[in-house]
Amino acid sequence: xxxxxxxxxxxxxxxxxxxxxxxxxxxxxxxxxxxxxxxxxxxxxxxxxxxxxxxxxxxxxxxxxxxxxxxxxxxxxxxxxxxxxxxxxxxxxxxxxxxxxxxxxxxxxxxxxxxxxxxxxxxxxxxxxxxxxxxxxxxxxxxxxxxxxxxxxxxxxxxxxxxxxxxxxxxxxxxxxxxxxxxxxxxxxxxxxxx
Numbered sequence: 282x283x284x285x286x287x288x289x290x291x292x293x294x295x296x297x298x299x300x301x302x303x304x305x306x307x308x309x310x311x312x313x314x315x316x317x318x319x320x321x322x323x324x325x326x327x328x329x330x331x332x333x334x335x336x337x338x339x340x341x342x343x344x345x346x347x348x349x350x351x352x353x354x355x356x357x358x359x360x361x362x363x364x365x366x367x368x369x370x371x372x373x374x375x376x377x378x379x380x381x382x383x384x385x386x387x388x389x390x391x392x393x394x395x396x397x398x399x400x401x402x403x404x405x406x407x408x409x410x411x412x413x414x415x416x417x418x419x420x421x422x423x424x425x426x427x428x429x430x431x432x433x434x435x436x437x438x439x440x441x442x443x444x445x446x447x448x449x450x451x452x453x454x455x456x457x458x459x460x461x462x463x464x465x466x467x468x469x470x471x472x473x474x475x476x
Contacts, residue, residue: 285320299475306471311464328464330457338450345443348436360435367427375422382420389413 286305289295295304303324307315312324351359392409430438 289320302475303471306468311467324468327468328461330454330461334450334453334457338447338454341443341446341450345440345447348440348443351436353432356432356436360430360432363435364427364429371424371426375424378420378424379422382417382422385413385417385420389417 283291286301289304290301295301304320306312306324307318307320311328315322315324389410392406392413395406397403397406
């Protein structure tokens with residue numbers, strides 16, 4: 282039976298072992314991430330780094346610089362604004378949860394009071410109650426409100442988060458460079474072996 286790979290042989294697009302091996306290489310090693318791409322897309326001579334972490338690193342470094350240059354007054358205002366927004370979000374979540382809890386409780390009571398017409402309907406009632414009970418367990422209206430941090434603690438937390446994020450993205454960039462170098466060596470070794 283013809284496969285996606287062997288169809289290139291039968292339609293005459295591939296006529297050599299070298300070309301077939303290069304096509305099949307897409308399912309292995311350095312080119313495995315090309316599996317989902319069309320088989321007609323050639324394997325590149327070299328892979329390039331993904332620049333996502335480079336971009337994120339620059340953003341985090343800019344954020345850290347901004348934090349380091351903010352005045353005490355700016356930190357106080359920002360901390361207060363964040364706290365007020367967190368309180369509003371908390372109140373919305375609790376109100377929404379209470380609304381859902383009331384709706385679940387009403388429907389649950391009606392399902393609970395329902396008398397199944399036959400034994401065959403008992404599983405339906407049990408299943409319906411289990412579904413509602415599962416949702417009720419997730420509706421917690423007694424959540425703790427967000428803690429108000431003094432602006433110094435907030436500043437320390439935000440600066441440390443930015444530094445941690447910078448370290449993370451630097452590590453990811455280093456790992457990506459090593460991964461790309463390894464992939465490029467794998468491809469080069471394969472091409473050299475097929476000469």
